[in-house]
Amino acid sequence: MTTASQQTHQSSSGSLQPKGWLKYFSFSLDHKVIGLQYLVCGFIFYLIGGSLASAIRIELSSPMSDFMARDTYNQVLTLHGTIMIFLWIVPVVNGAFGNYLIPFYVGARDMAFPRLNAVAFWLIPPAGLMLITSYFITGAAESGWTAYPPLSITTPAAGQIIWILSVLLLGGSSIFGGINFIATILKLRRPGLKLMQLPMYCWAMLGTSILVVLSTPVLAGTLILLSFDIVAHTGFFNPTLGGNVIVYQHLFWFYSHPAVYIMVLPAFGLVSEILPVHCRKPLFGYSTMVYSIMAIVFLGLIVWAHHMFTSGTPPWMRLFFTIATSFIAVPTGIKFFNWVATLWGGRISLNSAVLFSCGFIANFVLGGITGVALAQVPFDIHVHDTYFVVAHFHYIVYGGSVFVIFSSIYHWYPKFTGRMLNEDLGRLHFLLTFLGFNLCFAPQHWLGLNGMPRRVAEYDPQFTFINQLSSIGALIMALSTLPFLWNVIQSAFKGAIAGDNPWEALTPEWLTTSPPPVENWTGMAPLVKEPYGYGIKEESIQIQSPDISDPENNKQ
Amino acid sequence: MLGLALVVGGLWIGQNVNLLPDSASANAPVYDELFRVLFSIGTILFLGIVGLVIYSLIRFRRRPGQSKDGLALEGNLPLEIFWTAVPAVVVLFVGLYSYDIYDRMGGMQPLAQSAVHNHQAIEAKERVWGGIGSGPIELSKQAKSSLSVEVTALQFAFLFHYPEGDIISGELHVPSGQPVSMRMESKDVIHAFWVPEFRLKQDVIPGQPTILNFTATKPGRYPIVCAELCGPYHGSMRSTVVVEAPDEYKRWFKENSKDPILEA
Ligand SMILES: [Cu+2]
Ligand SMILES: [Cu+2]
Numbered sequence: 001m002t003t004a005s006q007q008t009h010q011s012s013s014g015s016l017q018p019k020g021w022l023k024y025f026s027f028s029l030d031h032k033v034i035g036l037q038y039l040v041c042g043f044i045f046y047l048i049g050g051s052l053a054s055a056i057r058i059e060l061s062s063p064m065s066d067f068m069a070r071d072t073y074n075q076v077l078t079l080h081g082t083i084m085i086f087l088w089i090v091p092v093v094n095g096a097f098g099n100y101l102i103p104f105y106v107g108a109r110d111m112a113f114p115r116l117n118a119v120a121f122w123l124i125p126p127a128g129l130m131l132i133t134s135y136f137i138t139g140a141a142e143s144g145w146t147a148y149p150p151l152s153i154t155t156p157a158a159g160q161i162i163w164i165l166s167v168l169l170l171g172g173s174s175i176f177g178g179i180n181f182i183a184t185i186l187k188l189r190r191p192g193l194k195l196m197q198l199p200m201y202c203w204a205m206l207g208t209s210i211l212v213v214l215s216t217p218v219l220a221g222t223l224i225l226l227s228f229d230i231v232a233h234t235g236f237f238n239p240t241l242g243g244n245v246i247v248y249q250h251l252f253w254f255y256s257h258p259a260v261y262i263m264v265l266p267a268f269g270l271v272s273e274i275l276p277v278h279c280r281k282p283l284f285g286y287s288t289m290v291y292s293i294m295a296i297v298f299l300g301l302i303v304w305a306h307h308m309f310t311s312g313t314p315p316w317m318r319l320f321f322t323i324a325t326s327f328i329a330v331p332t333g334i335k336f337f338n339w340v341a342t343l344w345g346g347r348i349s350l351n352s353a354v355l356f357s358c359g360f361i362a363n364f365v366l367g368g369i370t371g372v373a374l375a376q377v378p379f380d381i382h383v384h385d386t387y388f389v390v391a392h393f394h395y396i397v398y399g400g401s402v403f404v405i406f407s408s409i410y411h412w413y414p415k416f417t418g419r420m421l422n423e424d425l426g427r428l429h430f431l432l433t434f435l436g437f438n439l440c441f442a443p444q445h446w447l448g449l450n451g452m453p454r455r456v457a458e459y460d461p462q463f464t465f466i467n468q469l470s471s472i473g474a475l476i477m478a479l480s481t482l483p484f485l486w487n488v489i490q491s492a493f494k495g496a497i498a499g500d501n502p503w504e505a506l507t508p509e510w511l512t513t514s515p516p517p518v519e520n521w522t523g524m525a526p527l528v529k530e531p532y533g534y535g536i537k538e539e540s541i542q543i544q545s546p547d548i549s550d551p552e553n554n555k556q
Numbered sequence: 557m558l559g560l561a562l563v564v565g566g567l568w569i570g571q572n573v574n575l576l577p578d579s580a581s582a583n584a585p586v587y588d589e590l591f592r593v594l595f596s597i598g599t600i601l602f603l604g605i606v607g608l609v610i611y612s613l614i615r616f617r618r619r620p621g622q623s624k625d626g627l628a629l630e631g632n633l634p635l636e637i638f639w640t641a642v643p644a645v646v647v648l649f650v651g652l653y654s655y656d657i658y659d660r661m662g663g664m665q666p667l668a669q670s671a672v673h674n675h676q677a678i679e680a681k682e683r684v685w686g687g688i689g690s691g692p693i694e695l696s697k698q699a700k701s702s703l704s705v706e707v708t709a710l711q712f713a714f715l716f717h718y719p720e721g722d723i724i725s726g727e728l729h730v731p732s733g734q735p736v737s738m739r740m741e742s743k744d745v746i747h748a749f750w751v752p753e754f755r756l757k758q759d760v761i762p763g764q765p766t767i768l769n770f771t772a773t774k775p776g777r778y779p780i781v782c783a784e785l786c787g788p789y790h791g792s793m794r795s796t797v798v799v800e801a802p803d804e805y806k807r808w809f810k811e812n813s814k815d816p817i818l819e820a
Binding site: 065069071073074144151154155239240243245281285287288311318319326327329337338343345347349350354358361366373376377386445449450451453457458532533534535 | 575576577586587590591594598601602605606608609612613616617618622624625626627628629630631632635636639640642643644646647650651654655657658661744745746748750752755756757758759761762763764766779781782783784785786787788789790791792
């Protein structure tokens with residue numbers, strides 16, 4: 001946003017692009033501009049999706065359906081889910097940070113296909129606008145973000161078709177992005193840089209992009225068939241015309257389970273970048289982290305039917321998907337133990353970035369544990385489609401991915417803008433978010449176990465108190481965005497000057513100016529073979545090897 | 557020492573904190589056993605990992621005046637093997653244990669087979685989609701025939717048809733102790749039949765009948781909840797299952813039966 005230092009070292013190719021503020025509103029080909037476009041655009045959709053969430057929590061603070069009409073409520077929950085997934089988390093953890101960081105990490109001056117990159121971003125605003133305006137013009141889709149037929153075939157067609165079109169556009173954007181990341185990571189690496197020397201976020205994005213490229217086309221095909229059913233009255237999924245509704249669920253979840261990893265794997269990568277810098281320690285277990293990402297990618301593709309245990313799935317299939325799903329806990333567990341080991345013995349600065357990352361670890365561990373429980377068929381039979389599941393996946397995507405997005409903003413804001421964020425406001429933001437989030441979602445586990453299904457506007461009055469508790473949590477979460485918004489806006493103008501490398505980090509994006517020049521480095525791209533080479537090596541060899549549990553030995 | 561306290565504490569919480577509603581079917585105590593085991597394991601893991609994180613944040617925080625880096629520990633193979641093996645063993649145990657639970661619930665029995673026990677045996681040719689139930693173990697033990705009920709779900713109600721006696725009811729009446737076998741089908745969109753106190757749920761699907769077997773054990777009135785989004789009134793699509801002592805159930809059945817021959 002401050003652009004003064006950026007003008008100085010521009011090479012000729014960048015000069016065709018608009019300069020200053022204007023470039024953020026134009027078809028820019030600079031990966032950093034596109035990254036920030038993704039981030040700001042995603043955040044605006046987050047505010048919209050968050051307002052919808054607040055509307056849901058207001059409706060649910062009383063057991064009757066009294067705040068909005070019942071079909072409006074279904075439209076709101078459909079929009080909330082779709083916006084948060086396809087317009088906020090997926091574009092931000094992939095598009096925003098991926099575009100900004102990946103070229104730095106591989107030592108390139110831009111993404112492999114800059115034009116495709118810009119196209120991928122510019123598909124998002126119209127798709128999002130279309131989706132949201134459908135609410136005001138025709139009424140939005142009201143069959144949930146899952147759009148199960150025959151409900152999606154029998155609800156008002158206009159809203160559903162617009163929903164399908166915007167998800168197709170967003171899916172297209174995601175595929176373009178995925179292809180671009182794979183090409184950039186595999187083909188644009190600076191000479192001399194080996195794959196196993198890349199920062200972990202590259203591996204996370206490589207794995208994620210493989211998932212995107214393999215699974216998103218399946219969703220696209222499925223939604224196209226669904227739109228035929230709606231518009232042309234074909235019978236792919238329409239049981240009255242001989243269609244099969246369960247086939248839709250298989251195809252839908254073949255994408256939508258991997259979609260969870262499309263949202264959390266990049267977050268895993270970002271945490272792996274943030275923690276070592278602020279702990280002043282190497283990332284623990286680099287190669288096991290890489291293998292565990294690839295194991296998650298593989299397993300993530302063969303677990304989809306765990307969403308269908310009550311759909312009349314044959315016993316052998318239930319068994320297979322239970323086992324496959326449970327085993328994802330192993331590579332995921334490895335990552336968490338490695339992060340804890342990265343903290344262990346560090347010199348941890350307790351700043352906002354670290355707090356949000358550690359909040360992520362706590363939340364995600366809980367979400368992961370309920371996830372393993374949900375993978376067990378007999379357990380799932382009771383709580384499937386209840387508030388227990390709502391709590392579980394919010395612990396994964398909000399407690400996980402969104403906490404990491406905030407952590408990343410605190411970490412990379414100095415690079416984006418050249419200015420520091422206010423730490424006190426950051427800690428306040430963390431405190432409110434963490435308390436609000438847990439107050440909102442932890443009680444929902446109990447609601448689900450005791451009989452409250454999801455996606456309802458009215459419920460048994462015995463659940464009133466717990467729902468109100470949850471709504472208070474949601475209110476605190478809503479308030480927590482205020483210090484954050486104030487902080488990012490006012491620091492852009494008045495924040496302390498950050499300098500090139502305020503965290504004394506070793507990864508390549510910090511080895512240039514803040515914000516970086518158009519082609520990233522004025523001279524040659526640096527060759528960073530040890531992106532996590534922190535730590536006092538000589539001392540640690542002498543004193544450390546026998547007993548890592550006593551770090552006091554190691555004080556200088 | 558600390559680890560032992562953690563394990564004991566986790567087990568205690570898992571066994572003593574009750575988060576579940578009443579249990580009113582043969583299936584429910586088995587479910588609750590699984591729940592307590594998973595809850596104990598989950599509590600231990602959660603408190604363990606989060607405890608380590610909080611401990612590290614406090615103990616290894618950067619104190620004023622410290623300017624140097626932390627330790628240059630890049631990895632440790634035995635440790636990595638250890639924390640690959642531990643989750644693998646836990647997951648394996650959970651998987652085998654929940655398989656056992658599932659089997660005890662009758663989930664592994666092919667349902668067409670248990671449907672043969674019904675008076676109104678479903679034609680073998682018909683494609684029967686799975687559904688969890690209390691299963692044949694219960695059936696053979698009690699040597700009783702199961703009660704068959706045909707369930708129809710539609711926006712926004714459940715209808716229960718008792719072929720014996722030709723009763724159509726908006727509430728489900730079942731005798732306690734007798735196995736019930738329900739054949740469910742939807743008239744319009746997907747619904748789900750859920751009784752939290754039975755710990756059972758099965759989607760009700762248009763065009764594909766599903767089966768749900770259970771044995772109610774505790775007399776009382778319990779909610780039947782539709783758990784699959786089915787339209788604007790999804791939240792109010794509820795009914796009641798009335799579990800009655802066998803005599804009371806017989807009285808209800810006689811009062812409502814349209815088929816006098818069967819009464820004898
Ligand atoms: Cu899944
Ligand atoms: Cu329903």
